[in-house]
Amino acid sequence: MRVGSQRVAAVDAPIIPTIAALVREHLGTISLGQGVVNYGPPKEAVAALPELMQDSALNKYQSVMGLGALIEMIEHKLLQDNQIKVGHESMVMVTAGSNMAFLNAVLAVSDPGDEFILPTPFYFNQEMAIRLCGCVPVLVPTRSDWQLDVAALEAAITPKTRAIITVSPNNPSGAVYSQADLTAVNLLCANKGLYHFSDEAYESFTYEGETHFSPASIAGASQHTLSFFSLSKNYGMASWRVGYVVFPTSLSQAMSKVQDTNLICPPVISQLLAIEALKLGKSWIEPKIQALCSVRHDVHCALDTLGDLVSFPRTAGAFYVLMRLPPLAATHSPMDFTHHMAREHKVVTIPGFAFGLTDQSGGNYQRLSYGALDAASVKEGVNRFISAVRQWY
Numbered sequence: 001m002r003v004g005s006q007r008v009a010a011v012d013a014p015i016i017p018t019i020a021a022l023v024r025e026h027l028g029t030i031s032l033g034q035g036v037v038n039y040g041p042p043k044e045a046v047a048a049l050p051e052l053m054q055d056s057a058l059n060k061y062q063s064v065m066g067l068g069a070l071i072e073m074i075e076h077k078l079l080q081d082n083q084i085k086v087g088h089e090s091m092v093m094v095t096a097g098s099n100m101a102f103l104n105a106v107l108a109v110s111d112p113g114d115e116f117i118l119p120t121p122f123y124f125n126q127e128m129a130i131r132l133c134g135c136v137p138v139l140v141p142t143r144s145d146w147q148l149d150v151a152a153l154e155a156a157i158t159p160k161t162r163a164i165i166t167v168s169p170n171n172p173s174g175a176v177y178s179q180a181d182l183t184a185v186n187l188l189c190a191n192k193g194l195y196h197f198s199d200e201a202y203e204s205f206t207y208e209g210e211t212h213f214s215p216a217s218i219a220g221a222s223q224h225t226l227s228f229f230s231l232s233k234n235y236g237m238a239s240w241r242v243g244y245v246v247f248p249t250s251l252s253q254a255m256s257k258v259q260d261t262n263l264i265c266p267p268v269i270s271q272l273l274a275i276e277a278l279k280l281g282k283s284w285i286e287p288k289i290q291a292l293c294s295v296r297h298d299v300h301c302a303l304d305t306l307g308d309l310v311s312f313p314r315t316a317g318a319f320y321v322l323m324r325l326p327p328l329a330a331t332h333s334p335m336d337f338t339h340h341m342a343r344e345h346k347v348v349t350i351p352g353f354a355f356g357l358t359d360q361s362g363g364n365y366q367r368l369s370y371g372a373l374d375a376a377s378v379k380e381g382v383n384r385f386i387s388a389v390r391q392w393y
Contacts, residue, residue, distance in 0.1 A: 081203075104258045168182065186218055186224075349369075
């Protein structure tokens with residue numbers, strides 16, 4: 001008997017559990033790797049849940065698309081914050097996190113062997129989803145400032161291409177893609193008969209006057225644009241698993257089939273929490289962003305003390321620094337530096353190969369997250385990281 005799936009075996013294991021195991025192995029290690037925020041959902045929203053769950057009807061299966069009250073609030077939020085008008089050409093589906101929404105969408109639009117254009121560095125769960133569906137990720141490098149190379153994206157299109165994926169603000173680089181570039185990608189998709197998958201999970205996390213732009217707000221974009229959103233970051237609801245996707249109505253049957261097979265309906269208690277959180281809106285999130293902005297400034301200043309040992313674009317989104325350190329020696333594996341940090345300095349970051357930056361001769365790339373810990377722990381972790389870099393090099 002053949003053991004397991006060859007298709008699944010060919011997919012690289014996610015890096016986060018590997019890093020978590022290192023943290024457990026080396027007690028006291030500070031992780032600057034996890035891509036979450038350091039706060040939880042609004043306390044008043046959580047406190048409202050016991051009373052909201054008194055309705056016994058909520059214990060039965062609910063709509064495959066999500067609770068009507070939540071979808072109504074999402075549609076209002078999309079119009080107010082993203083200038084996306086949900087109408088007869090588009091609709092909303094609530095999912096157990098935006099990763100599920102992405103996987104649903106890949107299954108809904110593709111057949112095995114189809115191609116998805118993925119700017120590099122990429123978000124590893126998206127590359128995994130594409131491969132798990134039997135499709136092919138076509139990796140296209142971004143520019144030196146981590147911004148999109150639209151001409152390179154166009155050159156990568158083949159007859160097998162189904163979609164171009166953008167993540168803005170970006171994981172892992174923190175880049176906020178310009179409205180001009182996102183518009184160009186969206187129009188390219190329209191002209192070539194492709195879907196534009198726009199991941200906007202970090203929409204609220206922008207700094208220094210940068211603003212987030214939703215491609216689905218472009219006139220005529222609703223018929224070929226799928227926009228992915230999450231409450232994990234904005235409202236500190238990572239483990240509650242609530243995301244949603246705005247997608248063309250023409251895909252409604254396919255998306256419903258996938259969702260019903262995989263989930264039946266999103267967890268009701270998490271949807272109720274999402275409703276209560278969305279009632280608080282951007283005013284609840286904004287102080288959190290201001291605090292992160294201050295931490296971001298301190299992290300950049302600390303890393304600058306490494307001088308020529310480090311280089312990183314000052315990106316203005318999410319809560320990441322994707323940096324380049326000098327190349328590792330040919331005798332070192334990509335994880336050797338990570339083990340050195342954990343063993344000798346009790347700190348870890350995420351190595352760049354997890355995001356498609358696999359050319360060791362080009363540099364030792366590391367993603368540092370400053371969102372998951374309180375400011376004092378981030379400061380201590382960055383100081384340990386700096387010591388590790390200085391000792392290694």
